[in-house]
Amino acid sequence: MKKSPLPLQSAGGSDKKRRQQPHGKEALVKLLRWHFGHAEFRGKQLEAIEAVLSGRDCFCLMPTGGGKSMCYQIPAMARPGIVLVVCPLIALMENQVTALKEKGIAAEYLSSTQTSHAKNKIHEDLDSGKPTLRLLYVTPELIATAGFMSKLTKIYSRGLLNLVAIDEAHCISTWGHDFRPSYRKLSSLRNHFPGIPILALTATAVPKVQNDVIESLGLQRPLVLKSSFNRPNIYYEVRYKDILNDVYADLCNLLKTSGNVCGIIYCLERSACDDLSAYLSNNGISCAAYHAGLNDKLRSSVLDDWISSKTQVVVATVAFGCRGTCGVTELVLSVQDDVRIVCHYNIPKSMESFYQESGRAGRDQLPSRSVLYYGVDDRRKMEFILRNAKSKKSQTSNSQDQLSKKSLDDFTQMVEYCEGSGCRRKKILESFGEQVPASLCNESCDACKHPSLVARNLEEVTNTYATRQRYGFSHIMISRSENMNCQDLSEFWNREDEASCSEEDVSDSDDDNDVVRGLGRSKFQKKSGLNERIDFLQRAEENYYRSKAPDKQHLQANKSDKNAIADALRESSKQRLCDALKQAQQRLVPLGVELKSAASILENQCYEKYGKSGKSFYYSQVASTVRWLSTADSTELTNRVGISNPSTSADKSKQAEQPSPSSPDREQVNVKDEDRDTAIKPQASEAGPVIESSSAQLPPIPSFSDFMNRRRGREKSNDKTQRIAMKNFEKKTRLK
Numbered sequence: 001m002k003k004s005p006l007p008l009q010s011a012g013g014s015d016k017k018r019r020q021q022p023h024g025k026e027a028l029v030k031l032l033r034w035h036f037g038h039a040e041f042r043g044k045q046l047e048a049i050e051a052v053l054s055g056r057d058c059f060c061l062m063p064t065g066g067g068k069s070m071c072y073q074i075p076a077m078a079r080p081g082i083v084l085v086v087c088p089l090i091a092l093m094e095n096q097v098t099a100l101k102e103k104g105i106a107a108e109y110l111s112s113t114q115t116s117h118a119k120n121k122i123h124e125d126l127d128s129g130k131p132t133l134r135l136l137y138v139t140p141e142l143i144a145t146a147g148f149m150s151k152l153t154k155i156y157s158r159g160l161l162n163l164v165a166i167d168e169a170h171c172i173s174t175w176g177h178d179f180r181p182s183y184r185k186l187s188s189l190r191n192h193f194p195g196i197p198i199l200a201l202t203a204t205a206v207p208k209v210q211n212d213v214i215e216s217l218g219l220q221r222p223l224v225l226k227s228s229f230n231r232p233n234i235y236y237e238v239r240y241k242d243i244l245n246d247v248y249a250d251l252c253n254l255l256k257t258s259g260n261v262c263g264i265i266y267c268l269e270r271s272a273c274d275d276l277s278a279y280l281s282n283n284g285i286s287c288a289a290y291h292a293g294l295n296d297k298l299r300s301s302v303l304d305d306w307i308s309s310k311t312q313v314v315v316a317t318v319a320f321g322c323r324g325t326c327g328v329t330e331l332v333l334s335v336q337d338d339v340r341i342v343c344h345y346n347i348p349k350s351m352e353s354f355y356q357e358s359g360r361a362g363r364d365q366l367p368s369r370s371v372l373y374y375g376v377d378d379r380r381k382m383e384f385i386l387r388n389a390k391s392k393k394s395q396t397s398n399s400q401d402q403l404s405k406k407s408l409d410d411f412t413q414m415v416e417y418c419e420g421s422g423c424r425r426k427k428i429l430e431s432f433g434e435q436v437p438a439s440l441c442n443e444s445c446d447a448c449k450h451p452s453l454v455a456r457n458l459e460e461v462t463n464t465y466a467t468r469q470r471y472g473f474s475h476i477m478i479s480r481s482e483n484m485n486c487q488d489l490s491e492f493w494n495r496e497d498e499a500s501c502s503e504e505d506v507s508d509s510d511d512d513n514d515v516v517r518g519l520g521r522s523k524f525q526k527k528s529g530l531n532e533r534i535d536f537l538q539r540a541e542e543n544y545y546r547s548k549a550p551d552k553q554h555l556q557a558n559k560s561d562k563n564a565i566a567d568a569l570r571e572s573s574k575q576r577l578c579d580a581l582k583q584a585q586q587r588l589v590p591l592g593v594e595l596k597s598a599a600s601i602l603e604n605q606c607y608e609k610y611g612k613s614g615k616s617f618y619y620s621q622v623a624s625t626v627r628w629l630s631t632a633d634s635t636e637l638t639n640r641v642g643i644s645n646p647s648t649s650a651d652k653s654k655q656a657e658q659p660s661p662s663s664p665d666r667e668q669v670n671v672k673d674e675d676r677d678t679a680i681k682p683q684a685s686e687a688g689p690v691i692e693s694s695s696a697q698l699p700p701i702p703s704f705s706d707f708m709n710r711r712r713g714r715e716k717s718n719d720k721t722q723r724i725a726m727k728n729f730e731k732k733t734r735l736k
């Protein structure tokens with residue numbers, strides 16, 4: 001170990017005596033500089049260190065990347081003896097131990113993944129009169145074993161246990177988003193080792209969780225240190241899917257204009273990860289999808305490439321965002337310091353999750369960005385899942401019911417973050433109980449920097465949404481939520497235990513029992529994981545359309561082969577696309593194509609391109625085509641259904657080259673809104689939803705970029721007539 005710059009206090013002897021020896025600030029700063037090369041302590045680090053060195057329990061709340069590890073690493077350097085660090089992940093321990101060893105610090109971890117030789121060496125050192133080890137990392141499961149507890153007790157009775165640090169301490173709380181039952185086993189530590197300070201560390205900001213952690217660990221008169229959750233180096237922004245021409249293209253452009261930086265995109269669904277990642281790759285962004293659907297080898301190579309900057313962006317499912325329970329991904333996402341941009345392709349389930357996920361940007365304190373793509377349909381999807389989760393919980397127990405209610409409340413905060421026009425930063429901080437002046441933001445969120453643009457966007461979203469509702473879009477989720485028995489969905493929103501994690505996560509546990517239980521649950525997990533729930537939603541959507549279809553024989557879908565796309569399913573997709581086309585036709589000029597054939601062409605595109613990759617790809621593609629139909633203009637539509645001919649194999653390659661349904665090539669879209677205005681000829685629907693004639697005469701909704709371009713154009717133009725026409729158009733749109 002690197003020789004300390006300070007005269008070290010001797011190990012052993014009276015606990016009290018040792019703790020009474022003060023460590024002045026200067027001495028501690030020297031240790032920081034010597035061992036870690038940092039000039040000064042950050043935030044509350046020094047206070048936490050001084051507290052534990054004086055023997056006091058401490059609860060330390062610091063934002064992600066705030067430097068919590070230092071709060072136990074410096075005390076470990078200050079005096080000989082052992083600092084025990086409890087950590088939820090073997091991968092996380094491995095990572096920290098490797099980094100410490102590189103700095104010449106005597107650190108080790110104990111886990112089932114180590115060889116007996118390595119373990120024996122550690123035990124020998126611990127058993128010796130003068131252990132050289134300073135930091136010993138263990139999992140909560142190991143702490144609970146009788147063997148390890150008796151070893152720890154021996155170390156304690158020899159006066160060699162200096163501190164117990166509990167990292168990610170929120171995992172002990174059922175109120176947190178990352179509850180881990182094995183953390184409950186840590187409750188006994190306070191009584192087992194009287195006089196040894198316990199340091200609980202977390203970045204989880206919810207006050208209820210904080211109190212729960214302190215109580216559950218039995219901390220005595222703890223020094224409670226709470227740093228501000230403000231991340232001044234992150235610029236927060238929300239983009240509105242419903243008024244963007246093409247969300248994929250927007251995201252792609254965003255990444256390109258951000259430079260060749262390291263980024264993370266979070267999606268709710270695996271299929272969206274694959275789809276988006278493929279789109280971005282095709283458009284020149286070096287990126288890869290990462291989710292539980294990939295095999296281990298592929299996953300680790302994706303992460304390796306990302307860490308080594310071979311890949312710029314990783315598109316990951318949110319299921320990998322849980323800190324306490326999930327495996328390597330979480331580790332990588334949270335140790336990569338130079339992530340410059342974090343995008344959420346779907347609205348997160350809570351402010352807590354959003355904060356943690358977006359917080360992975362800029363851990364090195366350099367300017368970074370968080371961009372959330374918000375869509376009303378995404379919101380509905382979430383609400384739908386939450387509502388159904390609630391109905392199941394209410395059948396089982398009150399406390400579960402409360403948890404579901406909490407999920408809904410948490411989600412409301414997230415919706416307010418997106419739908420409100422006030423400072424985003426203030427909203428984040430206030431949701432964690434921090435009252436801050438508006439000036440704190442210093443124009444580092446879109447609402448503060450471009451207030452009128454945000455207000456216009458929100459107005460546009462409201463108008464678009466109102467019009468869509470009038471046309472019958474977006475009501476699907478609501479009607480289904482009332483009809484469906486969707487009990488399986490409940491688990492997704494309350495990750496009460498490891499059961500809700502994927503198998504990789506369980507393998508990270510150190511507890512044999514947990515592993516066995518976990519494996520026993522794996523069948524259930526497979527059935528009730530996030531993506532399966534999404535599949536379930538999509539199936540429900542299919543059922544909805546099937547039940548609408550006149551020919552009920554489609555209901556006989558072949559259930560035997562999970563991935564095979566049955567003819568009945570294809571038929572129901574066609575029907576669904578046909579419905580969407582009808583609605584599009586009411587909005588636009590007549591397509592000049594027979595609707596059923598057009599639906600067939602679109603369905604075939606989905607099938608050709610995605611069917612072979614499995615059902616969920618196919619489902620998501622059909623769903624995104626339906627979404628696309630709700631915004632596409634006549635030229636886009638004719639281009640898409642006109643070019644393709646599903647029946648010839650020669651066209652297959654052509655189809656592959658075509659942009660994905662959710663991302664029609666913008667270059668092809670060149671229809672002026674004025675042209676569209678005059679071209680509208682509302683058609684009576686054949687069998688689609690009944691639409692009032694007044695709504696059928698509505699002008700088409702201009703896309704946001706059209707709207708903005710026209711605005712810009714207007715500013716430049718001196719042509720008075722054009723200006724008047726524009727004003728009239730805007731007025732008309734607003735009125736609708």
Ligand SMILES: Nc1ncnc2c1ncn2[C@@H]1O[C@H](COP(=O)(O)OP(=O)(O)OP(=O)(O)O)[C@@H](O)[C@H]1O
Nearest residue numbers: 038040041042063064065066067068069070203334
């Ligand atoms: N006093 C300091 N000065 C400069 N850099 C520091 C200081 N303390 C810690 N750091 C650096 O800050 C980064 C984050 O530290 P650390 O991993 O301890 O954060 P954390 O609070 O544990 O974050 P997380 O919640 O993500 O686990 C590391 O690169 C670390 O070296």
Ligand SMILES: [Mg+2]
Nearest residue numbers: 065068069167
């Ligand atoms: Mg940490």
